[in-house]
Amino acid sequence: MKTKLYLFLLIQVFNSVSGMLATMIVPSADRIIRLGVVSGDVLMIVLAFSAFWTRKDFYGVKYMALFLLVSTLTFIYTSERFGFPEHLNGLRETLFFFASLVVVYDLYEGYTRPLFAKILTRYLIVFALVQIPVAFFQFLKFGAGDTVAGTYGTGGGSGYLSQLLFLICFYLVVRYASLEDGTNFRIRRTMMMFPVLIPCALNETKISFLLLAGFLILLVSSPRKVYRAIPLLVLGFGLMYLLNYYYTQTVEDTRTIFDEDFIEKYLLTNPTGTGGDLPRLQRIQIMFHLMGNDFGSILLGMGYGVLGGGNIMSMSRLGRSLYYLVTGSRVLLFRVWIQGGLLAVLLVAATMFSYLRSRVEKTFTLRQFSWFLVFSLLVVWVYDEAAFDRVFAPIVAFFMMWIRAGGLDGEVDPTLEPSEATDDNA
Numbered sequence: 001m002k003t004k005l006y007l008f009l010l011i012q013v014f015n016s017v018s019g020m021l022a023t024m025i026v027p028s029a030d031r032i033i034r035l036g037v038v039s040g041d042v043l044m045i046v047l048a049f050s051a052f053w054t055r056k057d058f059y060g061v062k063y064m065a066l067f068l069l070v071s072t073l074t075f076i077y078t079s080e081r082f083g084f085p086e087h088l089n090g091l092r093e094t095l096f097f098f099a100s101l102v103v104v105y106d107l108y109e110g111y112t113r114p115l116f117a118k119i120l121t122r123y124l125i126v127f128a129l130v131q132i133p134v135a136f137f138q139f140l141k142f143g144a145g146d147t148v149a150g151t152y153g154t155g156g157g158s159g160y161l162s163q164l165l166f167l168i169c170f171y172l173v174v175r176y177a178s179l180e181d182g183t184n185f186r187i188r189r190t191m192m193m194f195p196v197l198i199p200c201a202l203n204e205t206k207i208s209f210l211l212l213a214g215f216l217i218l219l220v221s222s223p224r225k226v227y228r229a230i231p232l233l234v235l236g237f238g239l240m241y242l243l244n245y246y247y248t249q250t251v252e253d254t255r256t257i258f259d260e261d262f263i264e265k266y267l268l269t270n271p272t273g274t275g276g277d278l279p280r281l282q283r284i285q286i287m288f289h290l291m292g293n294d295f296g297s298i299l300l301g302m303g304y305g306v307l308g309g310g311n312i313m314s315m316s317r318l319g320r321s322l323y324y325l326v327t328g329s330r331v332l333l334f335r336v337w338i339q340g341g342l343l344a345v346l347l348v349a350a351t352m353f354s355y356l357r358s359r360v361e362k363t364f365t366l367r368q369f370s371w372f373l374v375f376s377l378l379v380v381w382v383y384d385e386a387a388f389d390r391v392f393a394p395i396v397a398f399f400m401m402w403i404r405a406g407g408l409d410g411e412v413d414p415t416l417e418p419s420e421a422t423d424d425n426a
Contacts, residue, residue, distance in 0.1 A: 001110045004047055008103055008394070009119065011040040015390040016127060019153030020134065037390065041092050048099035051106040058105050063351040064098035070343045074300045082305030090304030090339060093388045098351060104397040108405070117409040120398055121175065127151075128168045128196040131161060135199035148203035152391075158203035160386045163376055164395060166211045169196050171399060173219070174369045174407070182363025185219060207383055214375045218368040280382065283325055283334045290322075301341035332388065333381045352377055352387065355400040366407045373399055 014036060022033045048064065055061050071094075075087045082090075107116045131150035138148045149157035177189035200208045278286075291297040307326055325338075336345050353374065362370065373396070377387065386392045402408075 001107070001112050002115075004050075004103070005107055005112050005116055005119070007043060007047060008107060009123070011044055012123065012391070012394055014040055017151050019149070019155060019157060020151045021153075023153035023155045038092070040390070041096050044103060045095050045099045047106075048102040051102055055102065055106055055109070058102070058109075059354045059357075060098065060101040060105055060351060063347055063354075064095075064102055067094070067098055067344070067347045067351075070300070070347060071304065071340060074303060074340050074344075077296055077300045078303030078305070082303045086305035087303065090307060093390075094304075094336070094340070094344070094348070096390060097348070097388050097393045100393040101351065101397040101400070104394060104401055108398070108401040114409055117402070124168050124171065124395065128165060128172075131165065131199045132195070135161075135202045139202040144202060144204050146203065148199065150199055157389075159205045159207055159384050160389050160392055162200045162203065162205045162208050163211065163380070163384075163386050164392055165196055165200055166208075166215055167373065167376055167396070167399065169193050170215060170218075170369050170372050171402075172196070174365045178363065178365040182365045185365060190219070207379065210379065211376065214372060218372050221368070278324065278329075280329055280331045280334075283330060284337070286325065287334060287338045297341065299341045299343055301337065301339045301344060304339045306339060307335065330385055331380075331382050332385050335385050335388070348387075349381075355404040358404040358406075360404065360406040362403070362406050366403060369399075370403045373403065 018033050018037055022030045026033075052061055052065070071087075071091055075082075075084070078087075107113070110116075134150045135148050138150070138154060142148065142154065146156045146158045147154040149155075150161045152158070152161055172193045173185060173190050177186045177193065178184075179186060197212075200212075288298075291302065306322060325334075332348075333345065336348050356370070356374070377396070380386045387396070
């Protein structure tokens with residue numbers, strides 16, 4: 001089990017710095033780094049398969065097996081468009097999402113839980129702190145924008161970084177700044193966690209405003225000891241003001257973000273058609289237009305080769321013709337549906353939110369973090385593809401399992417089966 005833990009950490013650490021290595025440190029080794037990422041994908045999937053029998057009652061194993069079945073039906077339905085290698089290549093990122101959850105559950109429910117929780121928490125602290133100097137360097141060199149993505153590098157990923165840092169900050173607040181009875185947060189300790197959000201103010205991600213609002217609402221909404229929320233509320237408004245002021249000075253007036261024309265062009269439609277960066281939801285509209293009245297495509301998708309290729313493998317003919325849909329800001333809903341259809345959307349959504357079915361008693365502060373995780377994952381469906389990111393997915397999987405177990409780090413009761421301890425079959 002410890003070997004599996006160290007392999008998991010090796011994959012996670014490599015993926016955490018691969019973007020920075022490829023774009024900032026050794027860009028000439030880009031292809032080698034990509035091959036390393038592919039190797040990590042394969043290893044994570046193998047680790048997940050190795051736990052299939054011993055963790056067969058876990059919902060993640062069941063959903064992963066069902067996804068493999070549905071994706072096989074997709075391949076059969078689209079076999080005239082894509083070969084099996086193209087199918088496997090396109091399937092890789094989605095499988096990594098499922099595999100991450102299975103591997104994290106396997107490690108969390110094993111005897112390595114205390115070690116796993118301790119090491120991963122230390123990794124999260126180091127990961128969050130490292131982003132600050134790296135983001136400052138990128139900001140000073142390139143200015144505010146997608147190039148300020150910390151260890152994701154300068155090729156994009158600022159949105160992923162912002163979402164991760166808010167989740168990590170909330171996790172650290174719950175772990176280290178909760179009162180003993182879990183009914184509220186310690187003010188001073190909570191404030192000590194806020195510096196990890198600094199990189200969110202150095203890039204242009206509009207999602208930071210939404211995440212900060214949700215973050216603050218959940219921090220200050222305790223029904224008990226309301227007076228304790230006042231300093232946090234004041235601090236929160238101060239952060240919101242500073243973020244708004246800084247964004248207005250370096251990027252654009254934030255008042256335009258709520259302008260009807262801006263929202264229309266940013267999310268819904270763009271008169272430029274297939275030119276430039278298509279609005280997020282317009283891609284979904286185009287996807288349904290491409291599917292037409294083909295019920296099979298709506299249910300099973302257009303194939304896992306439609307968005308893959310271009311780096312390690314060549315892009316398919318259909319992929320080249322739809323390249324304008326691949327570039328720019330894609331959302332998870334579009335990616336999952338166009339590749340695997342409605343069935344894949346339902347499976348990914350079920351896997352993503354099934355941790356909420358746990359009946360283990362949770363403290364107030366842990367429930368607040370759980371709701372913030374739900375909020376963040378719902379945002380992902382219509383904002384970006386963070387859930388399939390190789391750094392994001394394992395971290396979020398750990399948060400899910402930690403919440404599901406009631407925030408426990410110690411070993412589970414040896415007299416209970418894992419399904420009893422965490423209500424797998426609820």
